[in-house]
Amino acid sequence: xxxxxxxxxxxxxxxDMEELNxxxxxxxxxxxxxxxxxxxxxxxxxxxxxxxxxVLRLRVLQIVCGISAMVMGSVAFIEERQKFNMGLGxxxxxxxxxxxxxxIHTSRGWSAVASTAGVGAGAAAVxxxxxxxLLLALVVQCCRTILDPPGINYSDGPATDESRPSSRxxxxxxxxxxxxxxxxxxxxxxxARIDCAT
Numbered sequence: 001x002x003x004x005x006x007x008x009x010x011x012x013x014x015x016d017m018e019e020l021n022x023x024x025x026x027x028x029x030x031x032x033x034x035x036x037x038x039x040x041x042x043x044x045x046x047x048x049x050x051x052x053x054x055v056l057r058l059r060v061l062q063i064v065c066g067i068s069a070m071v072m073g074s075v076a077f078i079e080e081r082q083k084f085n086m087g088l089g090x091x092x093x094x095x096x097x098x099x100x101x102x103x104i105h106t107s108r109g110w111s112a113v114a115s116t117a118g119v120g121a122g123a124a125a126v127x128x129x130x131x132x133x134l135l136l137a138l139v140v141q142c143c144r145t146i147l148d149p150p151g152i153n154y155s156d157g158p159a160t161d162e163s164r165p166s167s168r169x170x171x172x173x174x175x176x177x178x179x180x181x182x183x184x185x186x187x188x189x190x191x192a193r194i195d196c197a198t
Contacts, residue, residue, distance in 0.1 A: 069093030092134035099127035142174035
């Protein structure tokens with residue numbers, strides 16, 4: 001195969017084209033490199049400045065406390081003979097579990113990677129507001145039970161000993177539920193502070 005020669009007999013057209021291609025590629029790499037580097041460092045800076053491991057541990061704590069509050073609320077509901085006083089632990093714990101699960105996907109640590117993280121932020125805020133109201137109502141009911149246990153002056157139903165709930169058991173359940181509600185609210189406040197600070 002014959003090579004075409006340029007107008008000047010000492011230069012080859014193929015060599016000139018290769019030099020032009022190399023020069024064009026090197027200019028293209030130089031112009032694109034800063035843009036890519038800036039974007040990567042921005043993503044990594046947001047990812048490393050957010051304490052994702054701490055937030056995930058707090059979310060797991062919220063889920064465990066929510067499940068425990070549901071269990072203790074069920075026990076209190078049975079112990080109080082189907083009265084929904086400290087049985088508020090059932091909906092309060094359930095909403096807390098759902099709120100913590102939704103909040104895992106809306107944490108700022110995932111927002112650098114997932115573009116849909118902001119979609120559930122409103123739902124998480126509504127769930128946490130509902131959970132906070134239910135947990136505060138549960139704490140109020142538990143404090144009322146501790147101050148005035150129903151086993152002492154229990155006038156509802158027949159007057160047999162088996163129909164009266166044990167005041168000691170109800171006080172223990174109330175104390176456990178107060179501790180679970182306090183742990184859930186405190187961990188939610190810490191997560192909210194971390195989200196607002198970063």
